[in-house]
Structures are given as structure tokens and as C-alpha cells.
Amino acid sequence: MKRIIVLGLMTLAVSNAAAQKTENSLKKAFKDKFYIGTAMSLPQINGTDVKSDQIITSQFSSIVAENCMKSMFLQPQEGKFFFDDADRFVAFGEKNNMFIIGHTLIWHSQLPKWFFVDKDGKNVSAEVLKQRMKNHINTVVSRYKGRVKGWDVVNEAIMEDGTYRKSKFYEILGEEFIPLAFQYAQEADPNAELYYNDYNEWFPEKVKTVINIVKNMKSRGIRVDGVGMQTHVGLDTPKLEEYEKAIVDYASAGVKVNVTEMEISALPSPWGTSANVSDTVEYQAKMNPYTKGLPQNVQKEWENRYLDFFRLFIKHEDKIRRVTMWGVTDNQSWKNDFPVKGRTDYPLLFDRNFKAKPVVEKIIQLTKEKK
Template sequence: MIKTHFNSIVAENVMKSGPLQRREGEFDFSLADRFVEFGEDNEMHITGHTLIWHSQAPNWFFTDSQGNDVSREVLIQRMENHIKTVVGRYKGRVKGWDVVNEAILDDGSYRKSKFFEIIGEEFIPLAFQFAHEADTEAALYYNDYSMSNPGKRQGVISMVKKLQEEGLKIDGIGMQGHVGLDYPSLQEFERSIVAFSDLGVEVMVTELDITVLPSPRANQGAEVSTNFTYQEKINPYKEGLPDSVSEALTERYLDFFKLFIKHQDKISRVTTWGVADHHSWKNNWPVRGRTDYPLLFDRNYQPKPMVSRLVEAVTLD
């Protein structure tokens, strides 16, 4: 299916720091190597995801042998070693990297992660510096969710401008597409596409999936630590989607792709976060054990009716 329908790939988990380096200095590239080889064998554009992220980082990254926070200097050295080892291994093969993931909050302030607490906001330019030193030809990206939120939009713009003012290489901004049937507004999403493009960088729609399930709270973005107790009332489609909901999902996908086509001069890539519904993380987030339908292919690996309409929309443009 991937060979037939897609021309670029990104790993959901196997290139994150936790799976790659569970213990300091002991890298396990077995799955990441297979991922990259698959992309090369099928002449696909390969994106690496992700070098620095507060989540799915191994605990040792931030602590010493007694469990205390390491010094600023130690954490910077660990960052540099990790980034340069990973990027260096795939130099010339992985064409672009999500260097930093989810470092800005919805209000535009910096997330108070361990990277921020120990190093300060400088951890972001340092990450971009180390990645560029490891592979001067690789494209470097910042990636985040809820990017249509005006506060986050301005926070990301400010952060990227600082990188540019320092002369650091940043080639693109990834707008995660974890969206629902009624959020965010297309108008705010479009404002962010234009605003990010105005920085002189490419815009990518990353991690696209559209949930049909009711949210336990209003528009929670994609914070992976969020978790709610299972309730039957928020898992209404265990036996399949009603026609009305299926049509609403189709129209929502079409609306987004019409927006992407409108701004195709700004958007370099659209990536879905998964292939078929049963593999999607949305079945277990933010409530474990639900049945969601967020992707283009169903649980039997068959294209949903929306796929032919998406192809038609792109072809007619």
C-alpha cells in the first residue's frame, strides 16, 4: 500500500531518542535502518522524526547516577552526541529532519520541559546547530501541533525569527494535522500557513489525521501525556461509522485538501500519521480502547470513498 500510494515516509516512533538510545551510548539502529532502507529501495523522500522532543526521551538523558538533574553542560553534550550520531549515520540519506518537536505552548511561551529547565531556550538553536554540523545538506524543520492557534503561531514565528537572526539554518515548519470534524477553523489554519511561509521557509502539513470521536474536553491539541478514563458515550462508533458521519469526514478531508491545493506554492509535503485506521494512535489517545476512523484507508486496507474524491480534486486543479 505504501509503495503504491505514497512517495515519502516518516517514522512514527523508531527514530525517537528513547527507542534509539535506551541506555547512554548504546544505540540500537536496527529498526531505523530498516525504515531508511525501505525508503531508499522505493525511491521515497525520507524524513527523520524527531531529534529533540521532551516526550519519549530516555530518563537517563536528564539525570545523573543519583537521579538528580544533570548540569547544563552535560545535557548539551548529550544532545550533541545524540544528534550528531543519529544525523551522521544517515547523512545524505535522510533528506530532512524534525530537529525540535513541540517546544512551544498554545499561549506562545516555551514549554517547561527538562531541556528548557536545564539549558534554557538556547536548547533549540543548539539542536539546529548540531544537526547542521552533522549534515550540512539536510533540510532542518521545527514541528508542532495546534499550529493554527494564534498564540502558538506567534510563539513559533518569534522563535524561528531568533534562529534566523542568529544565522542558523531552518528550512521548514511542520504543522501537525491532528484535527477534528469541528476544530480548528480552516481560516486560522490558513492564517498560519501564510504566516509561516512569510518567514521564507517551506510549510509542511505533518501527522495528518481527522478524528470523528467526541473529545473529552475542548480541543486538547496533541499533548501525548493527556489521558482520560474510558466511557462508552465517548466511543460511539464501535460497529462502524453512520453514513452521515462518514460523509462529514469526507467533506472535512476535502476542505483541508482544497486549502492545501490553494497554497501549494507554500506547502512542500502533506503526510498522514499512519496508513490504515486500526494502526492509528487515535484509537488509544486521549482515551485508550476507542475505535476511531482518522485515516484514508479502513481497517481492511481499503481506500475510503474520500480517496477517489481527493484524487479528483487534485487532478482537476
């Protein structure tokens, strides 16, 4: 009898621990504030990264595809679409009752080579490019109409000084390619949320140009619902005040702010650092200093940086639609290979052993603090 009672108590303890873990999930903590999301890689979408999938379903309320919905994968040849991975991604989100984001419809990068050229390899006319844009957007958005809830319609079209990126879209169509993309997406799914998405999104001149684009589209009856702040940040930049001003300014244009690709790198930035061949060994050591784990002081600094950002998100929760992490665990983060290949970075909320870092519980506790 005693053995049965002991086993019963053990089972109860395990159940209580599991319940507590579920109770303390990020998605539950932010349920009444904004969606909390993550990007999904192919192994996660295909179900081969089981441990990450368990984190995704237990912790997050929104998902975005890291790569498989970019145009080079969806339409590698003109008129020949490949939807297998994207279909699985959307099915995963539906099965787990998640807010599904499509990324990205129009982007100058990770785009098939045929998109801008004719059979002779020369730039296509404006009319041909418009038709190709419309066909791609209509085919993709219509396929997931009512299922994908929001789209990054145009990605990374503005430079830090506020000028337009000199992409082929801009070269052939000028500034009009952005309103056209939003118009085509709106026609394909009138109920999906439509976003403009960019990085270094706190630079003042970039903020001004994006706001002008948003206001211009709205004045023409073209719907834009949000601005995506990618939030690829480090320990030093941007200043929190700069970032907060950008949130407030974007929101003042009558759109929601979406934090779309967040991580915080703990490593030094190489920009402006010498990379001469003679300095290679020294440079590599300097750029990749924490191969065995973060020192306690750096760990604390990194953690405080995350908490500062999440305090800011909570402060402005009325302006924010979602906060999405760009990956689940440190081992899968693109920051291990950018801007320097082969580094060991620690930018995400879950470690290389699929364990929640202590900062996760601290972020959850922030949601319980009185303002």
C-alpha cells in the first residue's frame, strides 16, 4: 500500500511540474498582450527536429517560415511552383492553432534568377515585371487565403539613409513597385494583414521614408497593416531610446509594429575591424571569444538587454502586434555564421541543449509586474 501511495505522489509531483511548466509558457504569459512567435527551419517543419518542435508548440503562439516561402524556393522556374514545404509549414500552424506569417513575397534577395530577365538575359520591361509580380503574389497568397494571417509583402527596400535600395525592382519599376506589391496582395486576400519589413529599422532617415511610403499607400486606398522591425540587435546597438522612438513613430502612421526577426547577439561586431591576412588568427579569436560558453558578466549583460527590450514591448503593447524570435535554439541561429562564419553565438532564448535559458522565466515575470 505504501508503495502505491509513494508512486501516486511521484506521479502527482511530475504532473504538477509539467502543469507548472505549461503554465509558465511564453505564449500564455503574452496571451493578452501580443503574439509571441518564432521562425521555423525545414527540419522543424518536416518534423525531424522533434525537440525544437516541442518548444515551438509549448512556448509560441505564432510562426513564420525562415526560408521555404521565399520566391527562389516557391517558384524556382517561371510558372512552376513548389509548395510542399510551405504546405507542411502552414499545416503545422493550423494543427497547433497558431498565428501564421508568410515571409516574404517581394525581396531582392533569395529570388530566382529568371524573375527580372528575358530569354536573352536582358532586363524585362516594366509591364512584364508587373505581371510576374502579380502572378507570383496572387498564386502564393491565394493558395493560403484565410490560412496565412499576415504577409511580409515587401522586404528590405529602403537604405539606412532613407533612399531606395537600387534593386532590380526599383531599377525597372521605380518607387511604384512597393504599392503594386501591396495592391496585388490585398486583391489576393483582402483579410490577411500586410506588412513592410526591414532591418536597421531604427535609423531616423529610414523611419521617415517608410512612414512616408505607408502614408502614401493609405492615401491611395492601398492597405498596409504593419511595419516589421526585424530587431537583429547586439549588446550595444541600437540605443533603447532610438528603438523606442522608432516604435512610436511607426505607430503614429496608423499601423501596428511587428517585431519580426529578433535575436540579441552576445558577440563583438566585426564592422570596422581589420581582417588583413596577417591578422587572421588574432581576428578569429577576437571575433569568436566565447566558444566554451558566455562569461558570467557577459551573460548578465545579454540577459539585461533582453529584459530591457521586453519591458519596452510591454510598455508599448498597445502598438505591438507580435514579437517573433528568429529561430528557436542557439545552435540553429544564422548568427553563428553572420557576419563572421563559424562563430559560437548565444542569441536566442533556448540553448544548444534545447533548454529554456533563465531569461525566459524572467521575461514571463515581466508580464506580471504592474505598470
